[in-house]
Amino acid sequence: MIETEVLIVGGGPAGAACAAHLRQHAVDCIVLDQVPFPRLKLCAGWITPSVLDDLQVYPAAAPFGLTEFTAFQLSIKGIRFRMPVHQYAVRRVEFDAWLLERSGAAFAVHRVQEITRQGDRYVIDGQYACRYLVGAGGTYCPVYRTLFEPGNPRREQDKIIALEQELAYSGADDRCHLWFFEHGLPGYSWYVPKVGGYVNIGIGAMAEKLKERVDTLKRHWLLFQDTLARQGLVRGVDLQPRGWQYALRRRNVPTRIGNALLAGDALGLATRDMGEGIGPAIRSGLLAAAAILRGGEYATESIPRFSLPTLLRRRA
């Protein structure tokens, strides 16, 4: 049995941020992830300046590819305009690997399945034992499912579903485009250029609202493909998007039960207007680590519930 003070399930932004803070305070911790890093994570990779602040990264010296946007090209119900902003984008495959590496924590590839209690320890698959357990395993995190879901199941109205693809595309437009509520979509679609000639295209929506309208994300993807071709953004490519779901932020969800804590998508923290989850994952990972260090729960009040006010406030 491998013993550690803190075991973190999931090496994404939530788990890596938590591990980094614990290691800064010399706490013994191990991060487990079901796949080796770098790994694919479906995500547009848009981040706000606060994410860089939380990570204490100076944009000009970022050790990962960082695209800077001074404006978004918006379309709201078909009306197009340019909105000045001060925002960034990363490639998750690269950014997450850097975050995890930077944490300095021990890492092992292990798919967590069974969590049991032995005295004051959590035992993971009969192989790892720890005093504190952090669930940072995203939407299907086994810590959430085993210890939190029974008393606090997620609600259907908080579920966001998305289809996405990141591809190398020569001659890509270097502007970031967002389309809100096109063709009655209860959500938005995006075109986010990245460094190295990559572009991320995708579409996300409130699952319950789509269902109420007897509509599908697949139908909207086909319409979105037409828009991309019509606007000359992506054409002549056989697109094969992949899907994922995650949970929007809601109030009064426990962050800690016993010595088990949740962070990031495992807790369900994405902003209610834009589904922004990277910043909330990092902030909650840091807060979870601080809660372990001082004892007690952690509050999520300092994590913004909406992205739009930050976007408007941070004009260049």
Ligand SMILES: Cc1cc2nc3c(=O)[nH]c(=O)nc-3n(C[C@H](O)[C@H](O)[C@H](O)COP(=O)(O)OP(=O)(O)OC[C@H]3O[C@@H](n4cnc5c(N)ncnc54)[C@H](O)[C@@H]3O)c2cc1C
């Ligand atoms: C299509 C799409 C686009 C998005 N675009 C944006 C965006 O532009 N900006 C933004 O801020 N947010 C975006 N998000 C949300 C954002 O990706 C997530 O909120 C963020 O990744 C959450 O980080 P996390 O660390 O909580 O979880 P994750 O990044 O999902 O990491 C969880 C980790 O846990 C591991 N894991 C899972 N189960 C186990 C297990 N049983 N055992 C061991 N390891 C396990 C996984 O392999 C994974 O590495 C998007 C989401 C989607 C689906």
